Amino acid sequence: DAGVTQSPTHLIKTRGQQVTLRCSPKSGHDTVSWYQQALGQGPQFIFQYYEEEERQRGNFPDRFSGHQFPNYSSELNVNALLLGDSALYLCASSFLGTGGTEAFFGQGTRLTVV
Amino acid sequence: GESVGLHLPTLSVQEGDNSIINCAYSNSASDYFIWYKQESGKGPQFIIDIxxxxxxxxxxxxxxxxxxxxKHLSLxxxxxxxxxxxxxxxxxxxxRADSWGKLQFGAGTQVVVTP
Structure with a gap:
């Protein structure tokens, strides 16, 4: 079992550009959540996908959008990048049947906006 | 707003000793708490839940x-x-059923183990 995998691991973008990050959940998991982690802080919830729909959302602007595919994998898209979007973006997967317990995280994508 | 926070930002521990990491939470309606370990350059790793x-x-x-x-949690x-x-x-x-899975994290405690 490969666990949660994210790609790419590192990314450098210019302010104003758009970026897409990808996540494959752990085998058997059907729910994917995305988090933003600024340096020295705890992860902040962006949104969660289940059955290909956004189930809930944190306090992030509409520039942040996502998608979940039939195979449960997910993408995070960020438009009009700002310098403040530089962070580690984490994907976590879980299984709805367990109430979202035991969420497993990927290694993250380090996004740098210059 | 309600939040989860940690008392100590850094904890230095000698190898072989026991470590205690503390956490305060304010949402009395919380159902489930988890501890994660995050090493440099890696994602959070599940340790234990309650x-x-x-x-x-x-x-x-x-x-x-x-x-x-x-409203206190310790590891x-x-x-x-x-x-x-x-x-x-x-x-x-x-x-709340419409909020499960929306994990709220504290700021974290850096544990440094010295020989």
């Missing part, structure tokens, strides 16, 4: 204690090893 109807849960070298009266690591050096986060999973 439900709100429990006071204590033990794992391998780790014990989590939950005191709902004072105890027995016989701390150099590999335990990392940032430790407590996270809270809301009880």
């Amino acid at each position: 439900r709100s109807n429990m006071d204590k849960r033990q794992g391998q070298r780790v014990t989590v204690l939950l005191n709902k009266t004072v 105890q690591i027995a016989a701390t090893q150099p590999g335990d050096s990392a940032v430790y986060f407590c996270a809270e999973n809301p009880k």
Whole structure:
């Protein structure tokens, strides 16, 4: 079992550009959540996908959008990048049947906006 | 707003000693608490969890204690090893069915294990 995998691991973008990050959940998991982690802080919830729909959302602007595919994998898209979007973006997967317990995280994508 | 936070930002522990990491939470409606370990350059790694109807849960070298009266959570690591050096986060999973899975993290505690 490969666990949660994210790609790419590192990314450098210019302010104003758009970026897409990808996540494959752990085998058997059907729910994917995305988090933003600024340096020295705890992860902040962006949104969660289940059955290909956004189930809930944190306090992030509409520039942040996502998608979940039939195979449960997910993408995070960020438009009009700002310098403040530089962070580690984490994907976590879980299984709805367990109430979202035991969420497993990927290694993250380090996004740098210059 | 309600939040989960940690008392100590940095904890230095001598190898072989026991470590205790504390966490305060303010949302009394929380159903489920989790401790994660995050090493540099990696994603958070699940350590142990506890439900709100429990006071204590033990794992391998780790014990989590939950005191709902004072809304306090702690992680105890027995016989701390150099590999335990990392940032430790407590996270809270809301009880509401429409919010489960929306983990709320504290700021984290850096644990440094010295020889």
